[in-house]
Amino acid sequence: MARFYEVEDAIFDAHTLILPIVEMAAQRGVASDKILNGSKLFYSDLYKQTKQISFAQLHCVISNTSKLLSADGISFLLAERLFHSLHGNAFQALMHASNLQQMFRVSQLLQFELFPYMYAKSYRGDNQLHFVINFSVSEPSDSVKGFFYELLAGLIECLLKWHVNKSTTRRKESHGYHIKFPIAQPSHIEQFHSHLSYQYSFAHPMFIVSVNRNMLLKPHDNALPAMTYYYLKQARPFNLVIGFKQYISTLIAKMPKATSEHIATAMGMSSATLKRKLKQHNTSFKLLKDEWQKQQSLIYITAQGYSNEQVAQALAFSDITNFRRAFKRWTGKTPSELRAQIT
């Protein structure tokens, strides 16, 4: 079995995301052929239990949807639908996790079964735990990114509501979450207003979910922790395969000094093949390395109080000037400007 899946691999069930999207579009007067246009999918395909689609096809459908129904909040509605229709072992394991920390572990083990389109890495801050979230398979276009951010934010809202029965505690809990979107405030802000009860803000340099650390071990209502182990065993996380982009990013994080040739060798392919594959996934070695360094340095500076020397050393920069220049290029600010902004 391959260690990673690529953008053209047909491995996702067609009915989980695309069928509800097509149905919701029809209710809003947009015909299925317009939504499926360019994806090489037909309406009848969606009802086949065995029909598998690739991330490229999903990308195409979501791109059409966000063009045709930009203000309808389809992403948030899809999150609700998805949440109410999930019932597999993986989802049960997640729902019965005794607390947030365990929930995150389960979600990492069962990433492919739960939400194979994106992945999270956690970073410990002084008072908060930060989850930096990136795309797993390929780098989507801007409109598709926005859709996925909203979808995930909607799912988090559903989980939060399910886990906290009492609305008074829910209120306190929702103050413990903060989602930072890496997009400008969208014109359909009303969808965020109506669907999300926790804090959120826009125009951040990366997609981050921050949670107060004192909430990590708080027991969940509605959860039967013993069931988590049962369902985890049932779900058998043998499928530890991840998306192509995630695979390379992980390698980069493991070997900060590696060049693209090193990565290619580690993956057992020629560097020309790696380059071609990266291009097919709408990214490049430089972009991925930049993404990792940018996110890492932001976390070091904002959450963990590193000095410039420490960051430059940790990220294998030859000197501090180089680091400062790169940081300015990624975020538009120098490290000291950013520090001044936080305090």
Next chain:
Amino acid sequence: MSVMQQSFFKLHKSLWVILSVIIPLTILTVISNSTLKSFATIDWVDCIGEGGIAFMTLLWLVATLLSRPKGKVTLLLFFGLSALHISMLMDFLDEFYRFDSANTWLSAFEAFPAFIGMILMSFAMYFWYQEQQILNFMLLKKERFYREYGLTDLISGLYRAEYMKQQIDKELLALDHHNIAFCIALIDIKDFSAFNAKYGVTKANSLLADVGQIILLNLRDTDLVCRYASDRFIVLMPNTNLTTAKQVISQVADRVSNHKPYAQGDSISGCNDVHWLCVQAQKGEQQKGILARINEQLNTQKSAA
């Protein structure tokens, strides 16, 4: 959309039949009473012009039948446009045919249908105006000053948030320049997602449409309601102080919570209590700011309940 067109196709079956009879009939009458012109004498520029006019009138005719319900106005429009089309068609055909000398009445008759048609259409326009007045009255609380059908939400039949944002911008201008106070209210259906999960999307959508209509019915003529997002509605109350606004909205909330939808013949109760909140716009406030403020207050109120 295609469903709608199909049903309108069936609706005007008899008119479609009439249309498909009179067009061939006109062509046959002309052909049988005239001789074909020689190819060299045909004025092609004229052909394009007159043929174009005939084609456009036919297009209007089809558009009328596809878009309008049955009734007096539609009938008048249909016969008026048909008569116009006959004239234009004959005009077009006489580029190719010369009327026989025994049938000079035909060329004299050519313009006559168009004249009758225009009289019929003038009546149609008058009745259409009256019809529109009534429709405008019915849409009073749904729209203000201008129509922008692209902003309609198909689920509730109301305008979307975008339309409301434009109206709020206008009211904010009036507030800044002329000191005319206005209020905004949000109305949010309690536990809508639970209802959605329990009774399904179709029932949930019709609940949204119902609630939209009930709100519409219980507002004053000067107010405007739009669907904000999800299960949230937004009401604009121009020239209104906070006390009055609260009275109006509490009345509306009361009516909405008394509504009982039906599922498989049984009425569902306890599903449409609402959270609501009124705020008065402050001078110098921005539309984005006021919307963020009222939504945050409502969310706080919801979680405190």
